[in-house]
Amino acid sequence: MNWVETLRTSWFAIGSHKMRSALTVLGILIGIAAVILTVGLGLGTQKDVSSQISSLGSNLLIVSPGSSTSSSGVRGGFGTGSTLTQADAAALGSKVNAPDIKGVDAEKSSSLELTAGSANWTTTVVGVDPSYLGVRQRTLETGTFLTAQDVSDEASVIVLGSETAKELFGYTGVVGQSVTISSQTFQVVGVLAASGSNSTSNLDDTALVPMSTMASNLVGGSSANSVSTVYLEAANADALPAAYQEAKSLLLTRHGITSASDADFTISSQNALVSTATSVYKTLTILLTGIAALSLLVGGIGVMNIMLVSVSERTREIGLRKALGAPPGAIRNQFLVEAGTLGLTGGIIGAALGVVAALVLPGIIGSSIEVSGLAIGLSLVVAIGIGLVFGVYPATRAAKLAPIDALRTE
Amino acid sequence: MAETSPAPLVDGARTEPVIKLAAARKTYKTGSIEFEALRGVDLSIAEGEYVAVIGPSGSGKSTIMNILGCLDTLTTGEYLLAGENVEELDEVELAAVRNRRIGFVFQQFHLLPSLAAWRNVELPLVYAGVPKDERKARAIAALERVGLGDRVDNKPGQLSGGQQQRVAVARALVTEPTMILADEPTGNLDSHSTEEVLGLFDELHASGRTIVLITHEHDVAARSGRIVHVRDGLVQDENQGAAA
Numbered sequence: 124m125n126w127v128e129t130l131r132t133s134w135f136a137i138g139s140h141k142m143r144s145a146l147t148v149l150g151i152l153i154g155i156a157a158v159i160l161t162v163g164l165g166l167g168t169q170k171d172v173s174s175q176i177s178s179l180g181s182n183l184l185i186v187s188p189g190s191s192t193s194s195s196g197v198r199g200g201f202g203t204g205s206t207l208t209q210a211d212a213a214a215l216g217s218k219v220n221a222p223d224i225k226g227v228d229a230e231k232s233s234s235l236e237l238t239a240g241s242a243n244w245t246t247t248v249v250g251v252d253p254s255y256l257g258v259r260q261r262t263l264e265t266g267t268f269l270t271a272q273d274v275s276d277e278a279s280v281i282v283l284g285s286e287t288a289k290e291l292f293g294y295t296g297v298v299g300q301s302v303t304i305s306s307q308t309f310q311v312v313g314v315l316a317a318s319g320s321n322s323t324s325n326l327d328d329t330a331l332v333p334m335s336t337m338a339s340n341l342v343g344g345s346s347a348n349s350v351s352t353v354y355l356e357a358a359n360a361d362a363l364p365a366a367y368q369e370a371k372s373l374l375l376t377r378h379g380i381t382s383a384s385d386a387d388f389t390i391s392s393q394n395a396l397v398s399t400a401t402s403v404y405k406t407l408t409i410l411l412t413g414i415a416a417l418s419l420l421v422g423g424i425g426v427m428n429i430m431l432v433s434v435s436e437r438t439r440e441i442g443l444r445k446a447l448g449a450p451p452g453a454i455r456n457q458f459l460v461e462a463g464t465l466g467l468t469g470g471i472i473g474a475a476l477g478v479v480a481a482l483v484l485p486g487i488i489g490s491s492i493e494v495s496g497l498a499i500g501l502s503l504v505v506a507i508g509i510g511l512v513f514g515v516y517p518a519t520r521a522a523k524l525a526p527i528d529a530l531r532t533e
Numbered sequence: 534m535a536e537t538s539p540a541p542l543v544d545g546a547r548t549e550p551v552i553k554l555a556a557a558r559k560t561y562k563t564g565s566i567e568f569e570a571l572r573g574v575d576l577s578i579a580e581g582e583y584v585a586v587i588g589p590s591g592s593g594k595s596t597i598m599n600i601l602g603c604l605d606t607l608t609t610g611e612y613l614l615a616g617e618n619v620e621e622l623d624e625v626e627l628a629a630v631r632n633r634r635i636g637f638v639f640q641q642f643h644l645l646p647s648l649a650a651w652r653n654v655e656l657p658l659v660y661a662g663v664p665k666d667e668r669k670a671r672a673i674a675a676l677e678r679v680g681l682g683d684r685v686d687n688k689p690g691q692l693s694g695g696q697q698q699r700v701a702v703a704r705a706l707v708t709e710p711t712m713i714l715a716d717e718p719t720g721n722l723d724s725h726s727t728e729e730v731l732g733l734f735d736e737l738h739a740s741g742r743t744i745v746l747i748t749h750e751h752d753v754a755a756r757s758g759r760i761v762h763v764r765d766g767l768v769q770d771e772n773q774g775a776a777a
Contacts, residue, residue: 128659139647443643446604447704448632448660450625527604530643 129453133461136433144465147429151469151509152476154419155502159477160484161415162498165408167491172400182225182360183258184367186215186353186374187389206387208348209334211377212252215355221369226356228258231337231349237330238303239291246287248304248330250337250350258356261326266298266313274333277340281309284329285317302330307340363392422469423509430462430517441521442529451522458518459511466510470503477502549616550577551711551743552601557610559596559766570596572766573610578712578745583738585746585754585774588763595716597763598747602714603631615711632660636705640717642697644689644704650676651685654704661708675703679733695726702733712743719753731756 137144188207212229215221231250236243253271256262264285273280281302288295288311291302300311309332318326338347357366367390374388375381434441441454478499481492559571570593578584588594599605600612603619612619614634622630636657637643644653654672663671676685679699689697698718705713715734719727731753738744738758746757754760757774 125662135647439643440645443645444656444660445628446602446631446637446643447657448628450628450660452625453660525604527599530604530639 129456129460130464132457133464136437136457136461137464140433143429143432147425147465148469148472150422150425151419151466151506152422152473154415154422155470155473155506156477156480157415157418158412158505159474159494159498159502160480160492161411162408163477163481163492163494164490165404165411166495167485167493169401169404169408170493171491172404173397182357182363183393184355184357184363184370185391186355186370187391188349188351189387189389206378207350207353209338209350210348211374212350212353214373214377215353215370220373221366223358223362223366223369224355225358226254226258228252228254228354228356229334229350230255230352230354231334231342232351233337233342235304235330235341237287237291239300242291244287244290246284246290246328246330248332248337248341250334250341251331252334254356255331258354261318262316264295264314264316266311268313269331269333274335276333277335278333279307279309279336279340280312280333282313282315282331283311284315284325284327286325286327287330288314290328304330305341363394367392419505419509423466423513426462426465426510427513427517429465430458430514431520433461434458434517434521437521438524438529438532441524442526442532445524445526446530454524455518455522458521459514462514462518463507463510466514467503467507469510470506473506474499474502550613551580551615552576552578552745553611553613554597554600555611555613557600557612558608559593559600559605560608570766571600571607571610574763574766574768576761576768578743580711580743581738581741583734583742583744583746583758583774584761585748585757585759586761586763587748587751587754589749592763593766594747594749594763596766598714598716601712601745602635602637602716603627628660632657633708634711636708636710636713638698638701638705638713638715638718640720642689642694642701642721644697644700646689649686649688650681650692650700650703653689653700654707657704657708671707672703675707676700678706679703693726694722695729698722698726698730699733702730702737706737706742712745713737715744715746717748718746719748719750727753 186207207229209229212227215224216227229252232247234245235248236245237248251269253269253274256268263282266282268282269278269280272278281304283291283297283302285295288297291297292300295314297311297314301308302311303309315327315329315331332341334350355366355370357363370390371383371386375383375386378387380386444454445451478494481494485491554574554576557571557574557576558569561568561570572593574593574597576597586594586597596605600607603614603622607620610620614630617630619627619630631637645656648656651669651672654675655668658668658671673682673685676682679702681696681699681703684692684696684700689700692700698721702713702718705715713734718730718734722730734744734746735756744757746753748754755774759771760774761771762769
């Protein structure tokens, strides 16, 4: 019996039990669609997170005060110490000490209330250097940025994030307006272009003032000279490791620390952030895919169940076919093809459903789903494979039926 | 013996019998209980013969049917079918022998209810690897041969019992087998349909077919050329039937 005949016979058998076949296909279908969606969601989220982190600026090293790894004794937690100073930032900016560092942006941030007319809005006010735009890879939508002159004058000027401007004024063309912080009046000189938000902080809801103004007029006192973060821009991506080493040894020397493990600061890079986030989402994806794969397994067991029912229901047919000259192999193939066809049908419909859902869902849940051709191809192979694997036992049972016993079954 | 048989004569004698059982024994084992269904059966059937095997239930006639139909193998003894020692064949070869040599007609018809008459008839040709167009032509010719040329597209449910059995006979004929093996072919039929089917067997016999009919009804057996009585796993005696 050739394959065309086997296919025809199997199709006929599937078609003559439409309801049963449809329910069996449904099991596989749900499994395949679930796998495609979870894998796609995982990949999409990973990509989202990577691009969000990259939007912080490339070639970037982030120096934070405090240490996240405590080896011995008592140490201030990550980000809590005030061990980084403006002098540190200035030293890092020296071409002699750190030739691979192109730009330095020391920042000092505090959550403060801004008032404009009757509107008020609490946001992160950041004292920055004029190098901010270059280091953080931001652009202005309108106006000018803070200048070195502003810093030396401790000028009361401010650059607003686009969202902050909208919250206070309702629109972004607000250069020349004034806002009040802690009863001091600041003149708006520029508005940042929107950058998109990341998961930890909204880059568009912020207000920038000169570092000197921030230190002396807004958060004075003992911590006037400390900075909350220093952003370092390496000359290029290849220089990142060298810049890391230079910054580290320079800061260790300046702080009089001999052992690197006792450092009172932490330097992290974009890559480290990206890989941490990626590994978290990878784990999550594997977990979800595992659950989806379980549903696929259940679907496969459904195929086996239906095939066993089909074999016992058609015992007489099998006996007759054998009496008429069907070798065991032909009977086995017939049931295998039947199971494989159920699997493949479920796979095709499931993949189609998964792709449609991947197109529709992002608009609803807000995170992107990335469906690759490879994932679709693989899931089709898996679907047909599941049909075949779970069809082997019923098919073998059918092939082994003795024709006389099979014919006598009523 | 009816001289309508086209069997060739060689040196005035018939050729080797087309079916030969020699010292055939079959023992069934169920746990520790052994049951001897056949206890040394010798049986020769020549080409073109119409033989009825008759006996009460439990006599061993069903076992003879299974052995002759290559659905079961002997415990000891020899079965030659058209000169081929069937006892030496494996399962796949047995399937091929059934396909090529034997046309089955069963008491319960055993037609596939979802297939049209001609699809049922072409089934053995599918397993014989006959090309599609030839299969359909031969299936329809076989149905015409049994007088159902106008029923080729009907499904078994749309046919009477006698017509269904005639479809089954067409299916048995379509491969041009060495022997037509009928197991109680009239067991489920009323007297009119019985006459229809037995009349068909008479015609097939007249045109030179070898027919072996297993039955427990004497009036059915009487239509054959030779009646073989089986009792307690042995051939008791033989006598001529009406067709002789």
